[in-house]
Amino acid sequence: xxxxxxxxxxxxxxxxxxxxxxxxxxxxxxxxxxxxxxxxxxxxxxxxxxxxxxxxxxxxxxxxxxxxxxxxxxxxxxxxxxxxxxxxxxxxxxxxxxxxxxxxxxxxxxxxxxxxxxxxxxxxxxxxxxxxxxxxxxxxxxxxxxxxxxxxxxxxxxxxxxxxxxxxxxxxxxxxxxxxxxxxxxxxxxxxxxxxxxxxxxxxxxxxxxxx
Ligand code: SAH
Numbered sequence: 001x002x003x004x005x006x007x008x009x010x011x012x013x014x015x016x017x018x019x020x021x022x023x024x025x026x027x028x029x030x031x032x033x034x035x036x037x038x039x040x041x042x043x044x045x046x047x048x049x050x051x052x053x054x055x056x057x058x059x060x061x062x063x064x065x066x067x068x069x070x071x072x073x074x075x076x077x078x079x080x081x082x083x084x085x086x087x088x089x090x091x092x093x094x095x096x097x098x099x100x101x102x103x104x105x106x107x108x109x110x111x112x113x114x115x116x117x118x119x120x121x122x123x124x125x126x127x128x129x130x131x132x133x134x135x136x137x138x139x140x141x142x143x144x145x146x147x148x149x150x151x152x153x154x155x156x157x158x159x160x161x162x163x164x165x166x167x168x169x170x171x172x173x174x175x176x177x178x179x180x181x182x183x184x185x186x187x188x189x190x191x192x193x194x195x196x197x198x199x200x201x202x203x204x205x206x207x208x209x210x211x212x
Contacts, residue, residue: 004036007048011035015050016068026072029098030064037123038089052203057109059205061089062151066183066202068095073185073199074147074170076100081142083164085135085173085207086151090116093128096149103128104142106135108208136209138164145169153181153202154210162186162194174204178212 012031021027036047039061043053052060062070070092076082080100084093087107093116097103107113110132117130131139136158138148143164150161153174161171165188174181183199206212 002045004034004047008035011048011050011064015065019065021065021068021072023072025076025099026068029071029095030068032098033091033094034123035061035064035091037119038091038094055089055112056115057112059088059109059112061091062204067092069199070149070172070183071095071099073172073183074149076147080146081144083139083142083145083148083161084151085138085148085161086205087113087116087130088151090120090125090128090130092149092151093130094120094123094125097125097128100147101127102142104131104139104145105129106131106133106139108132108134134209136160136207140164147172150174150207151204152207152210153178153204154207154212156211157186158207158210162188167191172199174202178206179203 036044039047039053052063076099082096082100082103084105087105093103093105113132120128138160144166148161148171150173169188171186175184181202183202186196
């Protein structure tokens with residue numbers, strides 16, 4: 001029997017805080033979400049490993065450190081409205097929901113979306129809405145967003161994502177061809193004024209329908 005709570009605390013300390021990620025809200029969120037509930041049953045003992053893990057349908061749940069890094073880079077704060085592209089297990093959406101206000105998350109694989117919706121509901125994440133569909137067009141019905149985070153990589157930035165940011169909003173996404181992706185942060189400083197910077201090299205699954 002593994003002690004998930006102890007494993008989670010060790011994860012926060014060794015994989016996140018000791019790598020210089022010391023934003024309290026992010027550390028608390030990572031310590032609050034039961035990651036073992038989001039990985040396939042067979043991989044439960046590895047839920048707090050320092051790595052991404054496979055999900056069904058050839059998808060992956062991101063490495064904890066990368067989830068923390070994205071939440072930090074997005075400068076999430078209480079009350080923020082967030083859009084996530086690529087729900088997967090729902091883990092990152094839960095982490096973001098611990099910090100922000102409403103989280104809308106879009107997943108193109110219907111079975112993953114349904115499973116994540118059930119899981120988030122069961123765990124009490126009532127501020128997260130899981131949408132089945134194609135996230136390359138963002139989610140006009142609830143735009144604009146304070147932050148948009150993509151868990152799938154594309155060679156170019158989908159124009160809808162930039163349009164659906166508030167002024168001052170942050171977009172965090174893996175950008176570049178498969179095998180050479182960088183996590184980037186794009187800030188909308190004005191109506192047509194965007195600033196982009198590169199954070200770190202990453203490996204994400206492709207954004208289907210994007211330009212990977
Ligand atoms: N955030 C997830 C990780 C998801 S991996 C977690 O915490 O578990 C990336 C996900 O993006 C995959 O589930 C994949 O199906 C999804 N995806 C890829 N292209 C997409 C698109 N165009 N629209 C919505 N989801 C997409």
